Amino acid sequence: xxxxxxxxxxxxxxxxxxMANKNNFWNLSKVFDTFKPNKLIVLGDMVHxxxxxxxxxxxxxxxxxxxxxxxxxRGNHELYLNEVYAKMGFEVHDVLKIESFILxxxxxxxxxxxxxxxxxxxxxxxxxxxxxxxxxxxxxFWFGSSQGVLPACGEFTGTYSVSPKAGDQLxxxxxxxxxxxxx
Numbered sequence: 480x481x482x483x484x485x486x487x488x489x490x491x492x493x494x495x496x497x498m499a500n501k502n503n504f505w506n507l508s509k510v511f512d513t514f515k516p517n518k519l520i521v522l523g524d525m526v527h528x529x530x531x532x533x534x535x536x537x538x539x540x541x542x543x544x545x546x547x548x549x550x551x552x553r554g555n556h557e558l559y560l561n562e563v564y565a566k567m568g569f570e571v572h573d574v575l576k577i578e579s580f581i582l583x584x585x586x587x588x589x590x591x592x593x594x595x596x597x598x599x600x601x602x603x604x605x606x607x608x609x610x611x612x613x614x615x616x617x618x619x620f621w622f623g624s625s626q627g628v629l630p631a632c633g634e635f636t637g638t639y640s641v642s643p644k645a646g647d648q649l650x651x652x653x654x655x656x657x658x659x660x661x662x
Contacts, residue, residue, distance in 0.1 A: 480503055480507075480521070480524065480525055480526075480537075480631070480632055480633040480636075481524055481525075481526070481556065481631070481633045481636050482503070482525060482526045482533050482534060482536075482537045482633070503632070503633050504536070504537070504540045506632065507540070507632070508540075508543075511544050511547065516547060517546065517547060517548060518547065518548045518549075518550060519541070519544075519547050519548070519549050519550065520550045520551075520552065520575070520582065521549075521550070521551050521552065521569075522552050522554070522582060522583070522584055522597065522598055522599035522600075522629060523551075523552055523553060523554015523555065523556070523557065523583075523584025523585075523599055523600060524554040524555070524556045524557075524584070524599060524600065524631065524636075525551055525554070525556075525557065525564075525569075526556055526557060528556065528558070530559070530563070534567065537567070538567045538568065541567075541568065542568075548570070549567070549568045549569040549570065550569065550570045550571075550572065550575065551564050551569040551570070551571050551572070552572050552573070552574065552575050552582050552583060552584055553571060553572070553573050553584060554584035554585075554599065554600060555584065555585070555600070576594070579593060579594055579595055580594065580595050580596075580597055581594045581595070581596050581597075582596075582597050582598070583596060583597075583598045584598060584599055584600050585598060585600045586598045586600065586601065586626055586628060587626065590625045590626060594625075595625060595626070595627065596625060596626040596627070597626075597627045597629060598626065598627070598628055598629070599628070599629050599630075599631065600628075601628055601639045601641070602618065602630060602631040602636055602637055602638045602639055603618065603619050603620070603621040603628045603629075603630055603638070603639060603641045604616050604617060604618050604619055604630075604638030604639060604640050604641065605617060605619050605640065605641065605643075605649055605651060605660065606640055607651070607660075616638060616640060617651045617652060617653060618630040618631065618638050618651075618652045619641075619649050619650060619651045619652060619660070620648075620649070620650040620652075620657070621641050621643060621647065621648075621649055622647060622648040622649075622650075623643075623644065623646070623647045624646060624647075628641070630652060643662055645662065646662075647662060648662075649662065
């Protein structure tokens with residue numbers, strides 16, 4: 480989600496609207512209200528940089544869902560000791576194994592037998608082209624035989640165009656719809 484990224488940029492003189500962070504909360508509230516999860520597992524990049532007011536806004540937002548357990552798998556943007564994230568109500572892990580899943584921030588290069596790696600970090604996207612040579616890059620879920628890479632769920636994050644292999648599955652995010660892209 481890169482919470483705090485827009486405030487970090489504003490602090491350095493780059494005009495980023497505050498709505499980017501508020502839209503993250505609005506989108507997350509729709510997910511919580513629709514699916515009523517009992518856990519929120521963040522695969523890293525929950526925060527962007529040094530602590531700022533958007534962090535406390537996020538904690539205040541999550542306090543509206545007191546029954547949702549908060550779990551953070553540390554990523555490359557989590558710069559502080561685990562205690563800082565624990566104060567935000569998060570149980571913190573470097574790697575989290577749940578049944579046959581191994582959850583990490585960065586994709587694993589070697590996946591233990593019998594486990595499926597779910598990760599984030601690269602913010603996958605694909606380029607779609609139309610008959611008139613127009614194109615659009617869209618965030619996606621990218622699933623291979625032993626690893627799934629989830630898209631970033633923040634408004635103010637980048638994307639990285641991925642090159643799926645035969646047999647992989649892509650699910651493109653198109654507004655409020657998710658569409659499978661046939662490979």
